[in-house]
Amino acid sequence: MALVSMRQLLDEAAKGGYGIGAFNVNNMEQIQSIMEAARETKSPVIVQASRGARAYSQDRFLYHLMLAATEIYPEIPTVLHLDHGNSPATCISAIDMGFTSVMMDGSLMEDGKTPSSFEHNVAVTKEVVEYAHARGVTVEAEIGCLGGIEDGHGSGGSGLDHVTDPAQAEDFVKATGCDALAIAIGTSHGAYKFTRKPDGDVLKMDILIEIHKRLPTTHLVMHGSSSVPKELIDIINQYGGKMKTTFGVPVEEIQLGIKNGVRKVNVDTDNRLAITGAIRKVFMETPEKFDPRDYLKPAREAMKKVVAERMVQFGQAGHAGDYTSKPLSEMAEMYKSQLVSA
Ligand SMILES: [Zn+2]
Numbered sequence: 372m373a374l375v376s377m378r379q380l381l382d383e384a385a386k387g388g389y390g391i392g393a394f395n396v397n398n399m400e401q402i403q404s405i406m407e408a409a410r411e412t413k414s415p416v417i418v419q420a421s422r423g424a425r426a427y428s429q430d431r432f433l434y435h436l437m438l439a440a441t442e443i444y445p446e447i448p449t450v451l452h453l454d455h456g457n458s459p460a461t462c463i464s465a466i467d468m469g470f471t472s473v474m475m476d477g478s479l480m481e482d483g484k485t486p487s488s489f490e491h492n493v494a495v496t497k498e499v500v501e502y503a504h505a506r507g508v509t510v511e512a513e514i515g516c517l518g519g520i521e522d523g524h525g526s527g528g529s530g531l532d533h534v535t536d537p538a539q540a541e542d543f544v545k546a547t548g549c550d551a552l553a554i555a556i557g558t559s560h561g562a563y564k565f566t567r568k569p570d571g572d573v574l575k576m577d578i579l580i581e582i583h584k585r586l587p588t589t590h591l592v593m594h595g596s597s598s599v600p601k602e603l604i605d606i607i608n609q610y611g612g613k614m615k616t617t618f619g620v621p622v623e624e625i626q627l628g629i630k631n632g633v634r635k636v637n638v639d640t641d642n643r644l645a646i647t648g649a650i651r652k653v654f655m656e657t658p659e660k661f662d663p664r665d666y667l668k669p670a671r672e673a674m675k676k677v678v679a680e681r682m683v684q685f686g687q688a689g690h691a692g693d694y695t696s697k698p699l700s701e702m703a704e705m706y707k708s709q710l711v712s713a
Contacts (some may be wrong), residue, residue, distance in 0.1 A: 372445035374437060375696040377452055377472035377509035378550045378711060380415050381590040381634040383694055389686030390629035393417035393452060394678055395639040397424045399436050400671045406440050408678035409447045412688035419452040423522035434469055448696045455524050457483045462499045472509035475499040478516045483524040486516050486533055496547040504706035507699030514543045515555030517594050530557040537581040544589050551590040551635060554582055558595035558620055562640050565618040576627055583632035590634040596620045597640035606648035610655040622684050636685055642674045649673035
């Protein structure tokens with residue numbers, strides 16, 4: 372079993388009316404957590420790596436761990452996706468190494484911080500779409516900018532500074548032919564998304580619904596969509612952590628998004644919280660322990676629990692066996708003969 376096209380997973384998700392979680396990884400334990408959750412819930416999966424993760428893992432470690440995942444879990448359609456590629460060169464290096472999907476985030480300039488022009492965004496995205504589709508690889512793009520900053524990437528500020536304009540989103544998809552579109556509706560990267568449970572003033576689900584009306588066949592992507600459950604923050608603080616009160620995106624809002632064209636839901640923070648809470652608990656309760664497995668095993672288990680829960684909530688659970696994965700060469704042929712379009 373090889374790593375597969377994200378486009379096929381998203382098309383299937385659209386047919387079935389469900390969403391797919393995209394979970395970030397940096398190391399073996401996180402990959403194992405996701406794959407075990409996928410097997411347990413029979414879910415197709417998107418595993419994604421940021422530029423920071425590629426640097427941390429020297430790229431090839433991560434890639435070969437993902438190949439191991441496809442050998443050990445052959446029944447799970449598994450995508451390896453680049454999260455927030457900052458330039459065509461970054462995306463092309465990922466494709467050349469074996470990523471089956473890339474995000475070209477041209478909403479920011481190559482520095483990953485400065486909001487770009489519409490024209491810049493269209494130009495870099497188109498360049499990546501041409502290179503990727505010729506190889507059967509999927510492209511996610513972004514219009515509007517998310518708030519916050521993480522791993523040195525992001526426009527900073529609140530999620531409301533650069534909310535997506537629905538008319539511009541429509542023009543952008545027509546101009547680029549991207550497979551999936553990330554939109555900015557008030558969310559931010561990181562743990563500190565909202566200072567209260569979000570309502571329509573800060574989480575613009577109405578804009579998402581408007582974009583879906585204009586682009587009914589485009590797969591929408593929600594970034595910064597950890598729910599930041601209070602229970603996970605509490606565990607960290609109970610065992611010596613110092614996290615402030617914060618609110619994420621409630622699962623019911625994500626489910627509303629899924630009813631309105633959202634097919635990919637990015638979750639990272641919740642898993643980071645689960646891992647850190649589990650490790651802190653072992654350190655605090657049994658300070659005499661020093662074998663890393665004594666705390667990495669519970670960390671892995673805690674992340675697996677969160678991922679499995681999200682897989683059920685997003686609706687991808689039970690769908691791993693619905694279809695046979697197409698090889699990338701077949702996807703490339705389909706793009707060439709325009710059997711798949713934006
Ligand atoms: Zn993101």
